[in-house]
Amino acid sequence: MAAQLIDSDPQRAHEHALAASRRAGRIAVVRQTLAITAYGIGDFALALRELHTYRRISGRNDMIALIVDSERGVGRPDRALEEGRGVDRTELDVDVRVALAIAMSGARLDRGETELALGELEIPELDPDRAFDWSPALFSARAAVLEDLGRTEEAAFWARRSEVAESALGLDGRLDEIIVEDALAEGQGEGEDAESEPEKDAED
Structure with missing residues (x-):
């Protein structure tokens, strides 16, 4: 239900994700879904908490771009850049790598570093x-x-x-x-x- 509602009714999607987390909080995809819906309603602090939990459970970095963007959302572009630099991009799927480049560029813009923001987008893709x-x-x-x-x-x-x-x-x-x-x-x-x-x- 969260997946079906995320675009049309993000608040209701988030409520479904919260319900799922209360019943199956140790399942990685549940924490991932809760993070995505929290991000969708602008609750970046909750999104960060759930994204880190998802990464700990799954051992995956496929949500790194959302982590970077969520750090931006709570007003921490410096931390966002640290998070992005902390992963090996060669191990990421190409779509994740591109999303990360866009998020890192946004963090540079938050810091007023427009030339560096452009540089973040200079990727092979x-x-x-x-x-x-x-x-x-x-x-x-x-x-x-x-x-x-x-x-x-x-x-x-x-x-x-x-x-x-x-x-x-x-x-x-x-x-x-x-x-x-x-x-x-x-x-x-x-x-x-x-x-x-x-x-x-x-x-x-």
């Missing part, structure tokens, strides 16, 4: 010509930091890449990667908006 499920958020984060730096043309480029990637990835649920360059070229070649449907030469 930042390929403007390919997009996976996590790419729109990464491209959008880069666009926002560039905008803060006053580099408006570059910001517009990455914002456009984010829009095209999101649109193209939404065309077919089976696709987890699309060629952004092809999607852009298809729209421009027909004199249409670049968000129009790309040729179906995307890789499965």
